[in-house]
Amino acid sequence: MKRILAAAVGLSGILAACGSAGIAPDGSGSGRVIGVSTEYATDGQMAFVGCDEITNPSTVSRARSTQVIVKFATGGTITSVKVAVKGDKTNVYNQEVTLQASDLKKDSNGDYKAIFDFNSATGKFLPNSIVVSPNELPVKKVNASDRVEGGFYADLTINTSTGSSFTITSKNLGLTPVYRKCTLTSTAQPLSQ
Numbered sequence: 001m002k003r004i005l006a007a008a009v010g011l012s013g014i015l016a017a018c019g020s021a022g023i024a025p026d027g028s029g030s031g032r033v034i035g036v037s038t039e040y041a042t043d044g045q046m047a048f049v050g051c052d053e054i055t056n057p058s059t060v061s062r063a064r065s066t067q068v069i070v071k072f073a074t075g076g077t078i079t080s081v082k083v084a085v086k087g088d089k090t091n092v093y094n095q096e097v098t099l100q101a102s103d104l105k106k107d108s109n110g111d112y113k114a115i116f117d118f119n120s121a122t123g124k125f126l127p128n129s130i131v132v133s134p135n136e137l138p139v140k141k142v143n144a145s146d147r148v149e150g151g152f153y154a155d156l157t158i159n160t161s162t163g164s165s166f167t168i169t170s171k172n173l174g175l176t177p178v179y180r181k182c183t184l185t186s187t188a189q190p191l192s193q
Helices: 002-018
Strands: 021-023 029-038 040-042 048-051 066-076 078-087 094-100 112-119 140-160 165-169 176-187
Touching (some): 029 140, 029 165, 040 048, 048 066, 048 140, 066 078, 066 140, 078 112
Parallel strands (some): 040 140
Antiparallel strands (some): 021 029, 029 066, 066 112, 078 094, 140 165
16 A cells, blocks of 8 residues: 555656646645646647637627636545646737636536636736636637747646645647637637637
8 A cells, every 4th residue: 555655656746847737735635747738729730729819700799809718627525626828939919817616617527717817918807808617619620820929738736625835837838829810710619628
């Protein structure tokens, strides 16, 4: 039994070193980032992107809004998660929002989804981004142009029921590219990651 526990602790250390997984210092929780998706995907490659402006929005309120979904798995009891959207090339993307565990959605696998709106042109969370139980929007295919240098990723600080916390990141899973202009080409159902 001690060997199994030692192997599990060793594996946690390796995963934590990668950054996409981590464990609370007191052992009260663990987690890993599964992926980051948005409501927009490029028409050809079906890669998720952020859009500064939709040139033909289906609703005016979404013309400068990109819904971002950070999917993560946890062990233990979490009370809240602080999501920080960060840029790799500039400090334009450097916003944080704290979501209570009750405000997070869960998928059929039991994995959490932190869902919020983000305006990459201003680097800001939008006022309607902090809503209890937001609905996941269907993925819309876009033609994207004028790519912004760099992209964004998400850091998550997870708070456990014992008051302990730890940080995990999606940076090692890749960046979400951002484009200045996107044109809607179609609407599909939410994609699984």
